[in-house]
Amino acid sequence: MSSIVEVRALTKRFDELVAVNDVSFSIEEGEVFGLLGPNGAGKTTTISMVSCLIEPTSGTIVVNGHDSAREPGALKAALGVVPQEIALYPTLTAAENLRFWGSMYGLRGDALKSAVADALELAGLADRAKERVEKYSGGMKRRINIAAGILHKPRVLLMDEPTVGIDPQSRNHILETVKDLNAAGMTVLYTSHYMEEVEYLCDRIAIMDHGVIIAEGTLNELRDVVGGMDVVAVKVAGVTSEVLERVRAIEGVEGVESVEDALEVLTRSSGSIMGRLVSTLESEGAHVTSVSVTEPNLESVFLHLTGKSLRD
Amino acid sequence: MRxxxxxxxxxxxxxxxxxxxLLVMLAMPLGxxxxxxxALGNVGEGDSLDAEVAIVNLDSGDTGERFVDGLTSAEEIDAVFNIHVRDDADKVRTEVERGDLTAALIIPKDLTDRITRGEPAPLEVLQDPGSAVIAGVWAAVVRAGVAQASAQIVAGHTLAEAFAAPLSAGPPSGADASNALPGASHGSPGETQELELDAVRVSELDVELEKEISMISFYAAAMSGMFLLFGGMFGAFSFVRERREQTLARMMSTPSxxxxxxxxxxxxxxxxxxxxFLVLLAGTRLLFQVDWGSDVLAVVLVGFAEVLSAAGLAxxxxxxxxxxRAIGGIAPAFIMLFAALGGAMIPAEQLPSWLLPVQVLSPVYWTVESFLELMRGGALADVLPNIGAVTAIGVVLLGFGVWRVRYE
Incomplete structure (x- = not known):
């Protein structure tokens, strides 16, 4: 396979703020490549530079053989972009929106008509094509937002957090759509702060934090970063910051994350710390209802690399 | 490009x-x-108006005085004209030229002497160039009065010759003068007319007369000039909304x-x-019978130039x-300022003299002036410089916008 996206030493400064710092990655044709990181990690700035929306301070971007500095038009023609915001016209119907975006990519006549029909079918909204987008639910808008990005059958699809703020049903529909598009040969650059999505979709993943890529590889390669570690998941109520500090201080604990009424503890010796973990929690007044040991995931990797949760 | x-x-x-x-761009201007x-009436086209006219009686004898009495005492004349009896002929002449008075009659100082000697006695009728119809009625009233007086003078001469008695010419009857109106002869605008009678000659001021514009026509021109710029405000809204909702960014990510x-x-x-503009043009024509002039191409070009200004303003x-929100605050202020400077609220010539030099910065000024010129019968050649000025303002605004606007 050959690289269809090449990003080298990409940096973007906004005055004193370095939003993206010396980022490099490449995406092979037919891959789903994930950029995972918390809000503010620099994912959107990176994707904006790749789509030529903002100019890099330094570094190079080549997509489908076209350099962003020299051939932005040709580069953009090879891309489909699904922005984080629902970038549609609410007072136009879904079909009118799609016709407009298809035209912007040079589709005309029967080719446009056919592309719009296909995109509506893919979004599962063919029967509501003549309704104004303002009347759609959030999930339906998201689906049309994606459809508008794939009308012209781009070589590479950039998707920036496409599932933010939608219901589980629409989310599943979107994830399956990405799978289908990729199965049809489309290369996808997918950014998210939901590690489950990235784990489910992506062939390779780059984890970003504070504008830099802190780890990159396949899911298994990244899991190896926390190789030999387990995640002890504790269902517990009444965890305070003081309790968290006491848990962190337990010997053998590599990291702790608190998610709603549960704790996820990263450790290389789950068997030996289990008893101390539960007794520490109980002694601090927290009420433990269950304990289980699972395989590490991307959350564990991020926790291990940064000492904080993806949700922080 | 496509x-x-x-x-x-x-x-x-x-x-x-x-x-x-649509409410702001179409319903509001038409309303x-x-x-x-x-509210402000159809100046120059109405049936009953208090048209301001003046009489200056310079005659040292009593003929002039009786002529004035005849005109000022007739109820029918009083219903149409608000007659001022004045002393200063030069001042009255200036006021007519300025449009403060619709018309005037100046009676020469030797009227009685000339009549006594049996010589022609010219009366001077002055007309405001901008009020041709009413001023024409005033001239007809004077002519009718003169005709009455002349007939009586001739009769007086005949009797004097027959009985060697002194001349006695009675004043014209107001009622008679008014009755004589329908048959009175009217001079063509812009021409000097002389009416030779046996003893009295009437001459009209030789001035360039223009077609009168009704108030509704004036406001059709003024409101169109102003409200076309509101298209610029909505254009700016559209741009900022696209920037906020990321559709502009999405457009920028396409190959365009x-x-x-x-x-x-x-x-x-x-x-x-x-x-x-086309809706306003058709709406004012059909609803209010506004006459935009005979040069339709020129009217459309003026409108298009203003529309270009609106795009620049956007x-x-x-x-x-x-x-x-910020644009909602700035835009009406800009547009109102342009409209006030441009004479869309009050006629441009009534603005303080120190404001006149900045009028040229307002696209509304050039647009309204052009529309009014075309309504008065002007042609494309008369408004071409104005079209050039509006276009130039639009290009400057557009250039500034493109230079300074943010796309992200």
Missing amino acids: NLFTIAAKDTRIMVRDRAA LIFILGS STAVIVGGKALGVMLIGVLQ MALAALGKTE
Whole structure:
């Protein structure tokens, strides 16, 4: 396979703020490549530079053989972009929106008509094509937002957090759509702060934090970063910051994350710390209802690399 | 390049569905034209008007005085004219030329002496160039009065010769003068007319007379000039909304160049403005019988030039305001300022003299002046410099907008 996206030493400064710092990655044709990181990690700035929306301070971007500095038009023609915001016209119907975006990519006549029909079918909204987008639910808008990005059958699809703020049903529909598009040969650059999505979709993943890529590889390669570690998941109520500090201080604990009424503890010796973990929690007044040991995931990797949760 | 039209067509479609915008761009100007035009009357075309006229009696004898009495005492004449008896002929002449008085009659100082000697006695009738119809009626009234007086003078001469008695000419009857109106002869605008009678000659002031414009026509020109700029405000709203909702960023991520995208947005404002102008043109013509003049091409070109200004204003406002709220504050202030300077609220010539040099910065000024000129019978050649001025203002505003606007 050959690289269809090449990003080298990409940096973007906004005055004193370095939003993206010396980022490099490449995406092979037919891959789903994930950029995972918390809000503010620099994912959107990176994707904006790749789509030529903002100019890099330094570094190079080549997509489908076209350099962003020299051939932005040709580069953009090879891309489909699904922005984080629902970038549609609410007072136009879904079909009118799609016709407009298809035209912007040079589709005309029967080719446009056919592309719009296909995109509506893919979004599962063919029967509501003549309704104004303002009347759609959030999930339906998201689906049309994606459809508008794939009308012209781009070589590479950039998707920036496409599932933010939608219901589980629409989310599943979107994830399956990405799978289908990729199965049809489309290369996808997918950014998210939901590690489950990235784990489910992506062939390779780059984890970003504070504008830099802190780890990159396949899911298994990244899991190896926390190789030999387990995640002890504790269902517990009444965890305070003081309790968290006491848990962190337990010997053998590599990291702790608190998610709603549960704790996820990263450790290389789950068997030996289990008893101390539960007794520490109980002694601090927290009420433990269950304990289980699972395989590490991307959350564990991020926790291990940064000492904080993806949700922080 | 084709995407320029795609963007413009999309913006037009969105605007046509925006009821608030349609209300401001179409219903408000038509409503204001109707209200202001109706409230302020149809100057020059009405049936009963208190037209301001003056009589200056310089005659040292009693003939002039009796002539004045005849005109001022007739009820029928009083219903149409508000007659002022004045002393200073030069001042009255100036006031007529300025339009403060609709018409005037100046009776020469030797009227009685000339009549006594049996010589022609010229009366001077002055007409305001901007009030041809009413001033013409005044001239007809004077002619009728003269005809009456002349007949009596001739009769007086005949009797004097027969009985060697002194001349005695009675004043003209107001009622008679008024009755004589329908048959009175009217001079053609812009021509000097002389009416030779046996003893009295009437001459009209030789002035360039223009077609009178009704108030509703004036406000049709003024409100169209002003409200076409509101298209610019909605154009700026559209640009900022696209920036906020990321559709502009999405457009920028397509292969279309920035120039095509900005050009498409500007073309959209112009397309909407053209539609707005055509609706206003047709609406004022059909609803209020506004006569925009015979040179339709010139009227349309003036409108198009103003629409270009609106597109320039849209980009300039989008550059100045970061949000729709900010533009909602700035835009009406700009437009009202342009309208006030441009004579859309009060006639431009009534503005203080120190403001006159800045009038030229207002596209509304050039547009309204052009529309009024065409309504008075002007042609394309008369308004070409104005069209050039409006276009230049539009280009400058557009240039500033493109230079300063943010796309992210």
